[in-house]
Amino acid sequence: MIPYGRQDIDQKDIEAVISALKSDWLTQGPSIPKFEKALADYCGVKHAVAVNSATSALHIACLALGVELGDTVWTSPNSFVASANCAIYCGANVDFVDISLDTGNMCIEALEEKLLHAKLTNTLPKVVIPVHFAGQSCDIRAIGKLAKDYGFYIIEDASHAVGGKFENTPVGRCEYSDICVFSFHPVKIITTMEGGMALTSNETLAEKMMQLRSHGITNDPSKMQSASDGPWYYEQIDLGFNYRMNDVEAALGLSQLSRLDSFVETRNKLVAIYNEKLSTNPTIVPLSLASNIYSSYHLYVVRVDGIDQAQHRYIIESLRAKGIFAHVHYIPIHLQPFYQAKLPQDYALPNAERYYREAITLPLHPKLTPSEISYITDNLITLVDEIASKA
Incomplete structure (x- = not known):
């Protein structure tokens, strides 16, 4: 059977994984920040937050932007359910914008028409999540202009699109968006076995997502409410999740990124x-x-x-x-x-x-x-x- 998609693993990938397995770090180790920096540099963006799936990245992206009960998030119907579920996890409502038949991506005309109606009815979305279907970027510049006109945030669901470009700019640069999300599932362009990444140029959003991916805890004294009891001390300051990528996955991702x-x-x-x-x-x-x-x-x-x-x-x-x-x-x-x-x-x-x-x-x-x-x-x-x- 000719598969519709599959990973491409070479000897360097295998050696990178073996090296990580032989190291002192299997979970939270040095490969993770290296992978984050390498992909951030590739995309020309300031911050990257590695997590265990693109679904997790979408969830913490919504939370970082303050999506909560009573808010509305719009996305494309032509996507995997995670593109919508991430808003439901936050207690928000979900609505959809029809696609262009030619591209499979969110239709800009349909989005603008829906926004005009939503403004009249006071039902504008808090966040719009355009999906770069099959690897092709949406017209993110046009969506970014509408975001400024109507006052919503943008999360690019670029699960399909790492390595793609819009107007000679790498997808993930966040020039017109607040956060961009990639997936590294085995059928995607590069793989970490399972895994995802959230990229942003906003330091506050990056710090929030880093905190949320690891149970909402911090060991940064400037963020703690009490004086530290010692070098082991940490505080939970938010309700976070166990969404961390492990070091073995990051080592594979770093190797794959080179290709x-x-x-x-x-x-x-x-x-x-x-x-x-x-x-x-x-x-x-x-x-x-x-x-x-x-x-x-x-x-x-x-x-x-x-x-x-x-x-x-x-x-x-x-x-x-x-x-x-x-x-x-x-x-x-x-x-x-x-x-x-x-x-x-x-x-x-x-x-x-x-x-x-x-x-x-x-x-x-x-x-x-x-x-x-x-x-x-x-x-x-x-x-x-x-x-x-x-x-």
Whole structure:
């Protein structure tokens, strides 16, 4: 079976992990701040906070921005549920902004229209979480302008997009946002086995997230309420969590980071091969990419224009039967039963729902070969032509 995504581990990665395992530090050690600094430097941002998952990073990002009961957070429906759940963890309400069918990202026009209505009804969001779907940055500059106009914070969910760029600027620089979050799950661009990172240029937000990732405790005398009892002393000054990354994971991440650019370059070359081979069939539509964006291509997604739910399932099941692990990213979050129970009965996001009926994720990872792409595209085109002939 050709997987839709997989990690790429080399001998240097293995040696980095072994070295960490042989060291005196397995949990909180020197690899963590090294990894944080290296990624912060790569992105050109001041602060990075390593945690055990991107979900944890999203949660503490919301908390650092003061999201609480009664607040509202908006995000994209075209994402994994963590992009919305992080606000629910804080007691906030969640609403969604429809996507652009061409990119799978939050639609700027839909966001602006929703903000205009929310201002009239006094229901503006506290935070907006745009998702850089499949590795392609949203128009974060336009979202940043709207944030200034309407007074909301921005958390970039860039779980897919480490190594990507917006207007020649690395995703993660936080030029137009308050916090940016990356994921290092094994199918992502680089991996720490499990893990995530929250980046920010705001020192206060960084300190808050560092505190929240480790039970809300501090050993900084300037933050304590009482005089220290001795060098062992610490105080819990907030309700935090055990969201820490361990040193073995950070060592792997630091090693993987050295190959980030080559991973992204390889993914872009593979996508070019995909696009060329699929260009012969106008019904198969890859996600479009704006000229000012360099995608890290965590995923390669196409839409089969005009197919229905049964045809969508037939194509994916047929590809899997041929050893091609086609997948779907994502089931729109607002269609999940948990969220349907919280939203009005007639709630609809037409683009996200059409996208879900037509989208197919095809395999993409650095070890994928051109001959495998030919096999995948030949089978997909044959299936699409078969459906068209029966129409």
